[in-house]
Amino acid sequence: MNALALAMSRPEAPVAERANDPDSDTVRRAASGDVRAFEDLYRRHARRVHGAIWRLVGGVDARAEELTQEAFVRAWQKLEGFRFESLFSTWLHRLAVNTALMDLRSRKPAEDREDPLGEDDVLPQREHRARQDLRIDLEAAVAKLPPRARAVLVLHDVEGWKHEEIGRELGMAVGSSKAQLHRARGLLRRALGDEHE
Amino acid sequence: MSDFELRRALKDLPRERDPRADLWPGIAARLGAQQAPAAAPVRRQSPRWLAIAATVAVALGATWLGLRTQPAGDAPRAARDGSGWSLAQADAMAESYRGAMAASLGGEHRAEMARFLATPDVVAAERELDAAQRQLQQALRADPNSVYLLDLLRQTHEQRARLYRPALAIG
Numbered sequence: 001m002n003a004l005a006l007a008m009s010r011p012e013a014p015v016a017e018r019a020n021d022p023d024s025d026t027v028r029r030a031a032s033g034d035v036r037a038f039e040d041l042y043r044r045h046a047r048r049v050h051g052a053i054w055r056l057v058g059g060v061d062a063r064a065e066e067l068t069q070e071a072f073v074r075a076w077q078k079l080e081g082f083r084f085e086s087l088f089s090t091w092l093h094r095l096a097v098n099t100a101l102m103d104l105r106s107r108k109p110a111e112d113r114e115d116p117l118g119e120d121d122v123l124p125q126r127e128h129r130a131r132q133d134l135r136i137d138l139e140a141a142v143a144k145l146p147p148r149a150r151a152v153l154v155l156h157d158v159e160g161w162k163h164e165e166i167g168r169e170l171g172m173a174v175g176s177s178k179a180q181l182h183r184a185r186g187l188l189r190r191a192l193g194d195e196h197e
Numbered sequence: 198m199s200d201f202e203l204r205r206a207l208k209d210l211p212r213e214r215d216p217r218a219d220l221w222p223g224i225a226a227r228l229g230a231q232q233a234p235a236a237a238p239v240r241r242q243s244p245r246w247l248a249i250a251a252t253v254a255v256a257l258g259a260t261w262l263g264l265r266t267q268p269a270g271d272a273p274r275a276a277r278d279g280s281g282w283s284l285a286q287a288d289a290m291a292e293s294y295r296g297a298m299a300a301s302l303g304g305e306h307r308a309e310m311a312r313f314l315a316t317p318d319v320v321a322a323e324r325e326l327d328a329a330q331r332q333l334q335q336a337l338r339a340d341p342n343s344v345y346l347l348d349l350l351r352q353t354h355e356q357r358a359r360l361y362r363p364a365l366a367i368g
Contacts (some may be wrong), residue, residue, distance in 0.1 A: 038228070039221060039225070042220075043221075046221075047213035047214060047215055048212055051211065051212050051214035051221075055210075065216045069220050069223050069227070073224060134206060138210065158212075165239060189198050189200070191198050192198050
């Protein structure tokens with residue numbers, strides 16, 4: 001799947017932004033084989049990479065950590081191909097998301113349950129819910145979405161991707177991406193609506 | 198909860214999350230088992246590797262250049278007979294790659310290459326590349342005129358050529 005992971009055609013960052021990439025020196029050292037420099041890059045970006053992957057895999061800690069490791073190993077392998085045409089953080093984030101999507105693509109379609117949020121999954125009623133409670137419930141509800149619907153929702157509503165990009169990476173039509181997003185939002189509203197009016 | 202409120206809540210979710218433990222030791226262990234990025238100017242480039250790389254690059258490049266300049270004429274024909282233009286080019290590209298590698302790796306280097314291909318890391322990498330090619334070919338059958346997928350397939354051929362680099366560099 002390395003070839004698919006190579007397809008990182010994220011729009012380029014503005015020239016001024018690229019010139020100010022705070023990672024550029026460290027990236028050059030890492031690309032020349034300096035593992036300590038690469039560890040610096042890991043320390044700077046691990047939380048963001050892991051955050052994106054964790055949400056895409058439905059909050060499964062062990063899987064997210066495994067894929068985060070995989071993403072950084074692939075980044076090391078592909079540093080030779082990084083041409084500073086975007087910010088390193090953008091390139092790395094794209095690669096990380098792609099790593100998680102490859103995991104998603106390897107799943108059987110049957111794992112995409114039609115009704116993932118059943119009666120047993122209704123979130124517990126509480127009084128005086130605060131914003132923090134909503135966030136926790138929302139994370140839990142997102143994690144229980146069918147994998148593809150979750151991927152579309154996370155990429156569009158959390159990561160800010162366009163439907164065209166999502167469709168390209170997930171191998172689906174733009175219309176399908178929009179339909180999956182509509183479905184995912186509907187499932188989330190159904191899960192949260194009664195408790196967060 | 199309205200659609201607007203839901204989207205705002207999603208947008209406000211934290212983007213960062215700490216792993217439960219430091220993942221760097223595991224990453225470093227895997228990096229230690231690998232080479233430095235190929236850009237590292239530490240590996241001696243043998244004439245044999247350069248010759249093979251050039252042969253493969255020319256073979257793939259010629260195929261790629263040909264397909265980039267022909268779609269206007271060939272795509273409708275391929276669409277008419279149902280075969281798909283990119284799908285046909287993928288077959289031609291695979292044939293070019295096989296021919297270039299066979300010409301470059303034969304003779305006295307065959308045994309050395311066989312030993313290299315049997316090492317666990319290479320077997321795993323080959324398996325990954327095989328899987329990628331199978332998936333791309335499957336995707337091409339569903340979208341047989343996709344230049345994008347064809348380009349990805351070309352990259353897998355180039356990656357496979359790079360995979361052989363360590364064995365060839367010592368020849």
